[in-house]
Amino acid sequence: MSDESCIFCRIARGEIPCRKVYEDEAVIAFHDIHPAAPVHLLLVPKRHVESLQTVESGDGELLGKMLLLAPHLAREHGADDGFRITINNGPGGGQEVFHLHMHLLGGPRPWKRGL
Numbered sequence: 711m712s713d714e715s716c717i718f719c720r721i722a723r724g725e726i727p728c729r730k731v732y733e734d735e736a737v738i739a740f741h742d743i744h745p746a747a748p749v750h751l752l753l754v755p756k757r758h759v760e761s762l763q764t765v766e767s768g769d770g771e772l773l774g775k776m777l778l779l780a781p782h783l784a785r786e787h788g789a790d791d792g793f794r795i796t797i798n799n800g801p802g803g804g805q806e807v808f809h810l811h812m813h814l815l816g817g818p819r820p821w822k823r824g825l
């Protein structure tokens with residue numbers, strides 16, 4: 711998957727619209743187009759990283775930044791009593807978009823699917 715055709719690279723470049731909730735120089739976060747829970751955000755590095763299967767030790771800061779962002783976004787979107795972070799990696803892990811992303815799920819249950 712090239713950066714040209716990658717859907718999350720295109721969203722990060724502003725070529726495809728999204729319901730953006732956060733952006734800085736390294737990370738963008740937006741609502742999942744098919745929410746599986748009342749709060750369902752995707753936290754995405756702007757740089758094309760395929761999955762945790764391909765991260766390198768130098769990506770630690772980026773990954774830490776994304777995890778540290780999660781509780782702030784959860785609170786901002788009303789997931790006050792807790793949230794779930796899911797990262798699907800590779801076809802065997804159920805990954806469908808091969809640009810690393812964290813699902814942030816929260817809000818009143820029941821949720822549509824477990825993810």
Ligand code: 5GP
Binds near residue numbers: 752807
């Ligand atoms: P994965 O299965 O790769 O972990 O999750 C990919 C997620 O991306 C899915 O939950 C899917 O609904 C979401 N998604 C796919 N295409 C788009 C899109 O164009 N915009 C947004 N906002 N979400 C998308």
Ligand code: ZN
Binds near residue numbers: 713717719720808809
């Ligand atoms: Zn990409």
